Amino acid sequence: MTSSKLVTALMALGCTMVPAIGQTADDIASLRQELQALKNDYATKVGALEARIQQLETTAAAAAVTQEIPQPPPPAPTPRSASSASAFNPSISAILAGGYVNTSRDPGNWAIGGFIPSGGEVGPGERSFSLGESELALSANVDPYFSATLIAALSAEDEIGIEEAFFRTLALPRGFTAKGGRFFSGLGYLNEVHAHAWDFTDQPLIYQAFFGGQFKQDGLQVKWLAPTDLFIELGAEAGNGDAFPATRRNRNGLNSTTLFAHVGGDIGYSTSWRAGASWIDQRAEDRSFETEDELGQPVIDAFTGKSQTWAVDAVLKWAPNGNSARRQLKIQGEYMYRREDGQLAYDTAGLGLSDAYRSRQSGWYLQGVYQFMPRWRVGLRYDALDSGTSKIALVTAGLLSSDAFPALRSVDPERVSLMLDWNPSEFTRLRAQYDWDDARADGTRDRVFRLQYLYGIGAHGAHKY
């Protein structure tokens, strides 16, 4: 304030100085007087303004603290921007996750019995406290034609991974939307759902066994929504196949194709549902996995061939009068079936034997999550897998004993999980989960107890159904 006063005074002085040149001393004296009067006048005015600003600030602060309703003018249109995203910045949000794990068996050698290891981040995770993946999401409309989303996962091991990075069209006609880049495939129900929005701390066993968690690849997706009151969505995806059960091959064109269809609607005000079917057609080339031979020595085997997966999914949500803020029941289930035909190589680094391989594997889960009162939810999930009986020509021909493939023994892994979570706000979730895990390859039961926290900061997220 002092400096601005000075500037004003100097400006006034400058203006008065020019005609003052050549005037008598009397004139200068009277000018000085006038200037002084002017300065005093400004000082009082500025002082008054300062006082008013201070008064306004204190009343505003008081209003913010007490949340008193100020008396605003009667409603009048004051056109404002319809968008809340601040001045062209993308909307930014971050999710922090972490927790505590207690297992009765060594999680280091956790593997699903009877299934070729996916190499994904599966299993109960490490014991004791650990930081989960922190998720950083940026998204905004690019122009009238495209929007873009970037979701980075910062792992506890100090690595940054691109969870999703895709563009999406905004202006295609007739219900078409195209998406390109890296994204979670639209297959099934849970595949597209980000970890922080899961109803349990981990994915169902079918996702862990069939896709190593969630299936994503670099590619293109086209979806079409029918112009009907019944929700009917058809989608097709093609990508580079750089994810289990496919591998990235050194070939042009499409390496992995997915087709899916979803149907959904309401039953009255209280119930809504969605059901779907998906087909995933993939190729694998030298999809290697580490396992043990009959002597317990590590060997590397590899699969080359066709992998086809079918999935059906269904979700039903019920809330009295549709008011999910009070009570809500969500039931969901998915079934997957996979057919793999090709060649299985044994001990690629040593013996290098290879012959025909054929497997038919399936699995399903059913879970229910009930919000019995606002903020509290309880959930129960049952997982089951059927490894089938893989036909390994190396074994049937008598070259190797079936003990040479301990990971491919015929078993029926299953698991029961119980969950309780507390959501004090839309941005916090604290959860406890207990698993009776009979899915381990070594056939022993693991009892897993987990605590998890999830915190969301930044832009208010919107979740898919």
Add this chain to the structure above:
Amino acid sequence: MIRFIRSILVLLLCAAAIPANAAALKVLATTADWGALVKELGGDRVNVYTATSALQDVHRVDAKPSLVARARSADLVVATGAELEIGWLPVLIQESGNSRIQPGSPGYFEVAPQLHLLEVPSKLDRSLGDIHPQGNPHVQLDARNIAVVAKALTQRLAALDPSGAQVYTQRGQDFDTRWQAAIQRWEAKAAPLKGVQVVIMHRDQVYLCHWLGLQELAAIEPKPGVPPTAAYLAQLVNKLSANPPRIIMANAYNDPKAAKWLGERIHAPVVILPFSVGGSAEAKDLFGLFDDTINKLLAVLK
């Protein structure tokens, strides 16, 4: 046989009637109030689907497949804005594959930017609860707001459906005349409510209090979106016992348990207000909503 031919003819007539109906402007309104308003302004020229009911918390709604399907074919989305529907409307618009209703398009209309919002927070921090940066979005219970929105919405309808512009303008004027008369009637009738001390449930009754001059003593939610704890309720009992409010206001969609508990302790009647069109048997349309709200408030004063 004749009956069969007759029924075929009836079917054909029905089929012929469908295109006429399909030509109507398809509107997806996020709340029952905006749905009712569009019906008032559009009449037969609009085909309105309301995404939520008065018994739902509009802030907590699932992006249901049925809503995505409605967004797909909508010509116009009428939303409250100010982040009221932020948890689900962006998903509907994104998944709809419908370029006409993208924010910024003529087919996307937000109510909040037309109005003077109350309680615009001077500090944005979620430790203060689920606050809305642009102000309190529960604007519909100040009847004067409805009149302002109706004018803007009439213009938007006319712009989207130019062949019906005259109809919209006329219906808009007609609605305004009836609405202004109703406002006068309601304000006169609600005069005894001026200065009456009330306790509100959530900050969604603020506009009603502001309009009718009800004096808010406290809110049952300590912070927006944060349910009261037993300790906080006990504190409220202490604070309000000496000078109890005349009315405790709850909405049709609220769980009235906390309000009733408090009402019994401090001997104040709990009134369940419709809050939105459809929230009570009497609140069949916008006029019914305000008639019923004021009647219910006056009834407990007697």
